[in-house]
Amino acid sequence: MTVVEIDAVYTKPFTTQALLIAPGQTTNVLIKADRSPSRYFMAARPFIDAPIPVDNKTVTAILQYKGIPNTILPTLPQLPAPNDTNFALSYNSKLKSLNTPQFPANVPLQVDRHLFYTISLGQNPCPSCQNGTQLTASLNNITFVMPKVGLLQAHYSNINGVFRTDFPDRPFAQFNYTGAPLTANLGTSLGTRLSKLAFNSTIELVLQDTNLLTVESHPFHLHGYNFFVVGTGIGNFDPKKDPAKFNLIDPPERNTVGVPTGGWTAIRFRADNPGVWFMHCHLELHTMWGLKMAFVVENGKSPEESVLPPPEDLPPC
16 A cells, blocks of 8 residues: 555655554555456554553455455455554654655644653542542643533634633653553643633643553544644653654644553644644544643734634524
8 A cells, every 4th residue: 555645634655564553544555456356455554562452353345356256255454463563653754755846744833832741641539439439530630621611612602611721831740651550649620621722822741641550542533723742751751851853844734643551752843823622532432531721822913814703694502
């Protein structure tokens, strides 16, 4: 397969026997039907390099040449091992923006604001739950609580008391994020807390996995924006050494990125789309546990740089 596009953005083409695709991501590939006419299995199975039980089944479809009878038995392709971290890292390293005059990669080179968010699982007291605790998830130890009023509605109409704009730029306490598993002090803070961004400001966000309960790969999706994946690594992000290795020439541009198990990912984007935009883990269970937050991007100076008013016939929630 020749990979040519990810999340609706062209990439430098490269060939591969297998793809890595996280929940929320898309990949377009080209194939040339130049093999001997027959029936060929396409197959997919989970990638999981964390100590978490999964439904490790293989799904298949069949690529069939015209005129070949259904009685021909397809052969199954060789897939990477379910825990093949090296394949995952190698595959992602091949993803690069096209970066041509027609399709430029407008990577922010100057950063107005640096953000550092830790991704964690946790446990909070729950008297009605089994064992008296409830599994939860957080960014910077804050578990997001969904409001009763729409965030964009509250922002546009200046409705007080729906959310706060004090989401921290970095965690309250630093620790060895990816060291030995941490099984104490697993409580999180609950709140509807957002981060306010100035219009047209440039943002660098480092997403850091942690070993609270367990490390795990988390696919993070940002609404309203594409971003550039300028760097990634295993272990703890080093703000003194790792930025020197960032790809600021042709990094992949996408809207969902898989943060590696026990590692980190750095993204950059320009906040030029005013409004309120969720960022969340694309594992549905984790999002339900509160592994999300939202950015409030302020209006610019002109109507074209401001949130559009809601339509007159907008139905109420």
